[in-house]
Amino acid sequence: MKRHDLSKTKITLFEQCPKRLWLSVRRRDLIKIDAATQARFDTGHAVGNLACDLVEDGVMVTMDEGVQGALQQTSNLIAAADLPIFEGTFQHEGVLVRVDIMWPDRKDGWHVAEVKSTASRKDYHIADLATQVWVMEGAGIKIASAFIRHINTKFVYARERDYLGFLTDRRSDEELRPIADDRLAVVLDARQTLHGDEPDIAPGPHCDEPFGCDFKEYCYRGIKQAEWPNSLLPRTGKKIAAAYQVKGVEELTEIPAGELKNPAHETIRIATVSAEPFHDPELAGKLTADWVSPRIYLDFETINPAIPRWIGTRPFQQIPFQFSAHIEDTSGAIEHREYLSLEDADPRRAFAEALLDAVPPKGAIITYNARFERSRLNELAARFGDLSEALKGLASRVVDLEPVARQCWYHRDQKGSWSIKYVLPTIPGISGYDDLDIQDGMEAQRAYFEALKEPIGSSRRDEIAQSLRDYCAKDTFAMVELLRHLTNESAGGVAEN
Ligand code: SF4
Structure with missing residues (x-):
């Protein structure tokens, strides 16, 4: 079997920014995981473990015997088709995925759930699920239904160790289908990126969507940034910054007096230009x-x-x-x-x-x-x-x-x-x-x-x-x-x- 070089996570990185995928593989030395990111990972793991605890009789696919062992164990469990599977492992077109939770349908096929430690389903969750489904279908699995399983904020913890109802399912078959249909093209592009030179992509708003990128320090090095960017203006700052960017005006200090309609914005502009704080003690x-x-x-x-x-x-x-x-x-x-x-x-x-x-x-x-x-x-x-x-x-x-x-x-x-x-x-x-x-x-x-x-x-x-x-x-x-x-x-x- 062809060795995998991509995973669901790598495809997610690629979809945020091809350069992020490239750096995460070729420049691992640049990755810095801060305490906030680590805390997010820890929460994700804890919610993932709890999601498994809430499913009776599930069998965990382990990596004890490496990827081949996990693929084989999954294949055996699929053939038996009698128990839920955690971390079912599949490979297709060089993409390896581990599926959070899947369970056999009574008639035919498998239900799939991607567990998320968020209070609602997000757009990027659907892309993750689409990758899972695309790989599973490519590996010959019939999908009966696919869900994002996220935290139910209405849940109240009423009895010790009873978390039944903590997670809720949002069926996502329809939404994921057009994305899954397009996966092969994305996979081929991602692979091409991975095997090419470092992509020449300038940092911008995409560096924070859907997640803050680990490589910002690297990508922004040597780039002169506005000292007083227009985007610092409260509430509508981003919109104002975009409008002035078209005119080549990046600095708040370059906006002519009286042009900003919001008096609070004008106060900020004046304080910035003059370097004198605004103060109204009366x-x-x-x-x-x-x-x-x-x-x-x-x-x-x-x-x-x-x-x-x-x-x-x-x-x-x-x-x-x-x-x-x-x-x-x-x-x-x-x-x-x-x-x-x-x-x-x-x-x-x-x-x-x-x-x-x-x-x-x-x-x-x-x-x-x-x-x-x-x-x-x-x-x-x-x-x-x-x-x-x-x-x-x-x-x-x-x-x-x-x-x-x-x-x-x-x-x-x-x-x-x-x-x-x-x-x-x-x-x-x-x-x-x-x-x-x-x-x-x-x-x-x-x-x-x-x-x-x-x-x-x-x-x-x-x-x-x-x-x-x-x-x-x-x-x-x-x-x-x-x-x-x-x-x-x-x-x-x-x-x-
Ligand atoms: S910082 Fe921005 S440009 Fe650089 S890799 Fe990350 S997302 Fe891409």
């Missing part, structure tokens, strides 16, 4: 005048695992495990309170109780992107009837600093973002997040899961706990500093209730 004062004292600057850290971990939770549900609160009285004196759970147990009840204990009964609760904290508070209120009224009371006091920053401050180094991580370093005399071990919410989530993994020494767990505390406290103290800066307010001097 408006900031007006917008926050009724944020009564004591002011409670509050931030939550959450995890949202694809596979629910605790009873009563759903896939991807945001579960708060940590908060930081800086409480500022009228004199400007500040007290810090916090909560962190690193136990492998549902943290929500203890979190809610600690929060109610920490937050004073009156005063504005200041957050950055209020919708997030307000939603978590309302979810906790819905979960714990006896705490519901008190938690809803907190939710009703939540105010949002982000739109105030958006209307009253812009420094060109923010590059179009009002994420507090971008805003903070632009404020004179205030340090950013660079010195911290954990620098964003995704890193906080990864640290949380690392702390839960066994075996982990107590010193490493303590280290993680400290890093999480430092990070969350930074987020809330950053809000204290930001509001003072926005309003030109020194410590103290806030309105009294």
